[in-house]
Amino acid sequence: MTGSKVFAGVLLLAVVLLGSSAQGQHPPVPFVAGFERFARHGVVPENVGGQLLLAELSCVACHDSEDLALEPKRGPILTGSGNRVSADWMRAFLNNPSHTKPGTTMPDVLAFLPEADRAEAVEALVAFLASQETSFPEPKAGGGNPLPHEFWNQGDPERGEKLYHLVGCVACHQPDPQYDGGHAQPSAMSALLATLEPEDIEEMGLTESARPVTSVPLPDLADKYTNKALTFFLAEPETVRPGVRMPNLKLELVEAADLVAYLTRDASTEGKQGTASKNPALVAQGKKLFTALSCVNCHEMDGVPPPEEAPLATKSLAQLAAADGLGCLGKPTPGLPHFGLDEPQVKSITAALTALAARDEAPAQEVSLDLTLLKQNCYACHSRDERGGVGPDREQYFETVSHVDLGDEGRLPPPLDHVGMKLTPGAFAKVLAGSGDIRPHMRVRMPKYPQEIAKPLPAAFAAADQPASLSEAEVFPNHKGMEEAGRLLLNTGCVQCHPIRGESADGAVGIDLEGIAQRVRPQWFWEFLRNPAELKKRTRMPSFFPNGKSGNPDILEGDMDRQITAMWSYLKDVKSQKLPDKIEEARSQQFELVPEGRPIVLRTFMDSAGPHAIAVGNPAGVHYAFDGEKMRLAEAWRGQFLDAYGTWFVRSAPPAVPLGTEVVSFPPGLPFAMLPGGDEPWPPEDKEAAQYQFLGYRLDRAGVPTFRYAYRGYVIEDRIEALENGGLKRLLKIKPGKGNAPRGTLWFQAHQGKNLKQQNATCTEPGGVTVRLAEAEGAILWQDKKNPETKQWRVPVSTDRPLEVIYQW
Numbered sequence: 001m002t003g004s005k006v007f008a009g010v011l012l013l014a015v016v017l018l019g020s021s022a023q024g025q026h027p028p029v030p031f032v033a034g035f036e037r038f039a040r041h042g043v044v045p046e047n048v049g050g051q052l053l054l055a056e057l058s059c060v061a062c063h064d065s066e067d068l069a070l071e072p073k074r075g076p077i078l079t080g081s082g083n084r085v086s087a088d089w090m091r092a093f094l095n096n097p098s099h100t101k102p103g104t105t106m107p108d109v110l111a112f113l114p115e116a117d118r119a120e121a122v123e124a125l126v127a128f129l130a131s132q133e134t135s136f137p138e139p140k141a142g143g144g145n146p147l148p149h150e151f152w153n154q155g156d157p158e159r160g161e162k163l164y165h166l167v168g169c170v171a172c173h174q175p176d177p178q179y180d181g182g183h184a185q186p187s188a189m190s191a192l193l194a195t196l197e198p199e200d201i202e203e204m205g206l207t208e209s210a211r212p213v214t215s216v217p218l219p220d221l222a223d224k225y226t227n228k229a230l231t232f233f234l235a236e237p238e239t240v241r242p243g244v245r246m247p248n249l250k251l252e253l254v255e256a257a258d259l260v261a262y263l264t265r266d267a268s269t270e271g272k273q274g275t276a277s278k279n280p281a282l283v284a285q286g287k288k289l290f291t292a293l294s295c296v297n298c299h300e301m302d303g304v305p306p307p308e309e310a311p312l313a314t315k316s317l318a319q320l321a322a323a324d325g326l327g328c329l330g331k332p333t334p335g336l337p338h339f340g341l342d343e344p345q346v347k348s349i350t351a352a353l354t355a356l357a358a359r360d361e362a363p364a365q366e367v368s369l370d371l372t373l374l375k376q377n378c379y380a381c382h383s384r385d386e387r388g389g390v391g392p393d394r395e396q397y398f399e400t401v402s403h404v405d406l407g408d409e410g411r412l413p414p415p416l417d418h419v420g421m422k423l424t425p426g427a428f429a430k431v432l433a434g435s436g437d438i439r440p441h442m443r444v445r446m447p448k449y450p451q452e453i454a455k456p457l458p459a460a461f462a463a464a465d466q467p468a469s470l471s472e473a474e475v476f477p478n479h480k481g482m483e484e485a486g487r488l489l490l491n492t493g494c495v496q497c498h499p500i501r502g503e504s505a506d507g508a509v510g511i512d513l514e515g516i517a518q519r520v521r522p523q524w525f526w527e528f529l530r531n532p533a534e535l536k537k538r539t540r541m542p543s544f545f546p547n548g549k550s551g552n553p554d555i556l557e558g559d560m561d562r563q564i565t566a567m568w569s570y571l572k573d574v575k576s577q578k579l580p581d582k583i584e585e586a587r588s589q590q591f592e593l594v595p596e597g598r599p600i601v602l603r604t605f606m607d608s609a610g611p612h613a614i615a616v617g618n619p620a621g622v623h624y625a626f627d628g629e630k631m632r633l634a635e636a637w638r639g640q641f642l643d644a645y646g647t648w649f650v651r652s653a654p655p656a657v658p659l660g661t662e663v664v665s666f667p668p669g670l671p672f673a674m675l676p677g678g679d680e681p682w683p684p685e686d687k688e689a690a691q692y693q694f695l696g697y698r699l700d701r702a703g704v705p706t707f708r709y710a711y712r713g714y715v716i717e718d719r720i721e722a723l724e725n726g727g728l729k730r731l732l733k734i735k736p737g738k739g740n741a742p743r744g745t746l747w748f749q750a751h752q753g754k755n756l757k758q759q760n761a762t763c764t765e766p767g768g769v770t771v772r773l774a775e776a777e778g779a780i781l782w783q784d785k786k787n788p789e790t791k792q793w794r795v796p797v798s799t800d801r802p803l804e805v806i807y808q809w
């Protein structure tokens with residue numbers, strides 16, 4: 001059969017007979033997270049599971065329905081597919097979707113074709129899809145976080161591994177059992193389940209809580225994407241998949257590149273791109289097939305408008321319920337796409353269609369909240385009405401920053417019970433748009449959603465949780481003038497856990513209470529303070545009014561209602577109010593060093609610079625730590641400098657840590673080495689350290705320190721100053737010392753890393769520090785033969801002129 005006859009046969013949709021059936025194992029069925037976790041196990045009614053499948057399989061893209069609850073998910077946007085997806089991968093996927101991408105919800109639209117004709121159709125479709133190319137975005141690098149050249153190829157798989165397991169990916173996808181992390185303590189529920197026998201778990205109704213969550217399968221990403229395409233997709237998945245089942249985790253582009261490096265770490269090459277025919281006739285034939293097969297019903301593509309009527313479907317969903325046979329739900333049938341559903345999926349869809357046909361009322365004009373949460377897989381992270389939440393086999397990967405113990409609610413995403421009663425519409429909208437984060441102590445990230453998905457949710461939650469909302473005037477009448485009483489009440493307990501306006505008492509790590517009167521509804525605030533556990537089970541928030549009685553009888557005569565009103569009054573006007581006394585006392589006892597006018601030099605103990613650290617704070621806001629034992633510039637940061645309390649007053653204090661941000665580390669190891677030609681390995685630190693001697697430091701009139709040390713007959717003066725543009729300038733003067741003249745060539749280690757890129761007098765570590773030399777004559781980029789991942793930028797130094805080094809990051 002010729003290609004034109006194949007095409008004509010597809011257009012007629014009935015002239016090609018089904019070929020021999022495939023032998024072997026049944027291919028993976030379409031994977032819908034909400035169905036696999038809940039409907040398959042009878043947690044939700046069968047017809048609800050069917051509704052979910054009807055939407056997620058995009059059935060209404062072909063079968064008309066006025067029921068908005070069944071609005072189709074649709075497939076990815078295919079504009080730009082040519083430079084986003086490998087031609088070989090497209091070829092394999094169209095030949096066998098469920099095997100190439102296990103769990104795909106894309107049906108096999110060519111299942112009914114004989115093998116030879118199928119191959120011709122696939123080549124035409126691949127030629128057309130590969131011809132669809134668009135430019136990738138042109139990101140602009142920021143001064144504080146520069147983008148390395150071709151950053152998509154510079155990802156660090158170790159950083160990517162941490163991101164994958166910490167920011168939320170493992171809520172849906174399989175964790176790596178070899179990952180050396182996930183040190184969080186088991187949740188209270190997991191700890192309970194560990195003590196119970198299986199029959200006890202079933203008897204207590206905890207089966208769902210104990211059931212492991214099935215992971216969303218991943219295709220072979222290195223085969224499918226280039227590094228560049230996958231990086232941009234992970235950074236903004238909604239630009240390709242408007243259904244947003246893959247959420248936007250607010251990744252920086254460098255972070256996305258790190259994830260790509262981790263996810264493709266086992267690939268022998270970057271993608272198997274293959275080739276596609278550019279024959280105009282074949283491309284045109286592929287375009288016609290794309291329309292004839294109703295691909296346009298699910299996939300958006302520039303220049304290919306969707307048809308007014310779907311060629312593959314003439315029946316509405318309501319008509320399908322009364323139809324005989326399974327159609328595209330069953331075996332491959334000429335003219336119909338094949339989904340490869342299993343029996344529970346078919347039964348659920350049949351139940352949904354039956355319920356749809358039997359329903360007397362008008363079609364739903366909005367999506368139910370429960371169905372929305374199932375579609376978006378919100379239950380992967382959040383629980384609501386005892387359903388969902390982080391799976392018991394994944395909780396260990398949800399951690400707090402620095403492993404601060406805040407209990408389950410400090411590290412796990414919050415439950416969604418009563419959230420419509422709790423959050424104001426404006427605050428809810430900010431959370432969904434990605435700008436309402438208030439939990440900096442959590443490592444997991446709340447995704448951000450596009451407006452079309454986020455906009456209806458606040459009203460849907462509010463309708464479900466509080467049909468009649470009381471206004472502020474009804475909940476807190478006459479609250480003005482009670483601010484001081486509120487301040488005193490917050491001082492008695494709240495500030496032990498909560499910061500206010502960014503200030504906190506010792507040990508407070510929870511949510512900052514500034515802005516709470518704008519974030520939460522007055523009615524929820526009153527009811528939550530009255531009895532926290534009633535609205536939030538297993539919360540660590542104590543009740544300050546047990547049995548309706550106050551623990552502070554001396555304030556407002558111990559009246560609970562007036563005291564809660566006073567706290568609301570204070571928090572509503574907290575920006576202009578005095579802070580609680582305990583926070584003021586903590587502020588007065590802080591020993592933060594603030595450089596003003598001239599640098600501050602502090603000898604201390606730091607992880608990065610060791611027990612002989614010399615920290616230098618600069619008025620320009622760029623600070624650094626120098627290791628006085630190994631004579632190396634160890635670390636730099638911007639913003640705040642250091643807190644000196646531990647250094648000055650605590651004998652066994654933990655290491656000092658930078659108070660600022662944008663912390664960067666400089667090359668490890670000793671800075672200088674005597675090498676015959678510069679091509680030899682750098683001398684081992686344990687043997688060469690004895691050749692160094694620290695000679696102290698001196699300050700110039702501006703207070704800038706110059707560190708002095710000796711090495712193998714040389715005396716080195718090392719002056720490091722902050723630059724107004726946020727970098728550091730280092731001036732190294734090398735002079736022969738007294739006594740025997742040094743022998744050999746002295747080399748300086750200017751940079752070190754895995755992926756160093758040198759261009760003239762500049763060397764860059766992607767995602768890290770850029771080093772620029774005023775004079776780079778003789779500099780070499782050396783690679784360790786025993787450890788090829790280690791590169792070192794070396795420069796020979798001269799006693800005739802200083803060596804000037806500029807650091808930027």
